[in-house]
Amino acid sequence: MPEPNRKGCLKSxxxxxxxxxxRIWRKSVWRSGPKSLLQWMKPFVVAAVCLGMLCFILLAGIxxxxxxxxxxxxxxxxxxxxxxxxxxxxxxxxxxxxxxxLNNWKIFGCxxxxxxxxxxxxxxxxxxxxxxxxxLVIINxxxxxxxxxxxxxKAWIGLNNREVKxxxxxxxxxxxxxxxxxxxxxxxxxxxxxCVEMAVGGNWNDASCKETRQWICERPFN
Ligand SMILES: [Ca+2]
Ligand SMILES: [Ca+2]
Numbered sequence: 001m002p003e004p005n006r007k008g009c010l011k012s013x014x015x016x017x018x019x020x021x022x023r024i025w026r027k028s029v030w031r032s033g034p035k036s037l038l039q040w041m042k043p044f045v046v047a048a049v050c051l052g053m054l055c056f057i058l059l060a061g062i063x064x065x066x067x068x069x070x071x072x073x074x075x076x077x078x079x080x081x082x083x084x085x086x087x088x089x090x091x092x093x094x095x096x097x098x099x100x101x102l103n104n105w106k107i108f109g110c111x112x113x114x115x116x117x118x119x120x121x122x123x124x125x126x127x128x129x130x131x132x133x134x135x136l137v138i139i140n141x142x143x144x145x146x147x148x149x150x151x152x153x154k155a156w157i158g159l160n161n162r163e164v165k166x167x168x169x170x171x172x173x174x175x176x177x178x179x180x181x182x183x184x185x186x187x188x189x190x191x192x193x194x195c196v197e198m199a200v201g202g203n204w205n206d207a208s209c210k211e212t213r214q215w216i217c218e219r220p221f222n
Contacts, residue, residue: 108147113137114217115151122195125156125215126171134219138170145180148216149202156215157204159196168196180204 100106106113114132116125122136129135136158139145148157158171168176168186182199186206193206197213207213 108144110221112219112221113147114219115153115155116214116216119212119214121212122156122160122209122215125213126158128215129217129219132217132219134217135171137216137218138172138174139180142178145202148198151198151216152200152202153198154200154213155198156213157196157198158218159204160194160209161206162194162209165194 097107100112104115104117106115112134114129114134116128118128120128126136136156137144137148138158139148159168159176160171161168163169168179170176180203182201182203182205185204186193186196188206190208192208195207195209195211196204197207197211198216199205
């Protein structure tokens with residue numbers, strides 16, 4: 001009668017499938033003591049441990065799926081909300097630009113610009129701008145000058161020397177540093193040209209403050 005061995009599988013150690021043979025083999029195992037029994041059981045213990053580990057891994061996987069699924073849903077909801085906010089933002093920007101356009105305002109950089117359709121002298125033009133929460137435009141850069149030229153009309157800008165002759169100042173009190181005078185200007189024609197207009201070509205001309213022109217206002221966003 002073969003002894004159960006370490007690789008043991010019941011079928012491999014039994015010589016036949018007869019009940020009598022199995023009974024004799026069982027007696028032999030019990031008679032040979034606990035050590036032999038343990039050796040016989042070892043493959044089954046290993047199999048049970050493996051099965052237990054497999055169940056543990058499966059359970060952990062299920063827990064992970066249920067734990068992460070809500071997070072995944074929240075992530076997709078956030079993506080949807082962000083897309084919706086972008087759509088709303090784009091719509092609002094279009095509506096804002098449409099309203100600004102209807103009221104003759106334009107946006108350049110971080111500023112609003114208003115070009116009048118009416119004509120006024122320089123002082124009244126400035127007062128109109130101030131009534132709109134703005135002031136006559138101050139040209140701070142070549143880019144802004146190029147933008148202003150796009151209006152293509154004679155228009156007052158916020159530069160003058162009404163206080164001190166030949167001392168050109170912007171409406172915020174700052175001195176003129178960079179200029180875009182038209183050729184031969186300023187010429188102080190007739191001795192009383194103390195205000196500055198954007199000429200038709202886009203460069204500047206000094207003119208009498210009493211002349212009536214369109215005007216350009218500038219204001220910050222807030
Ligand atoms: Ca400016
Ligand atoms: Ca002039």
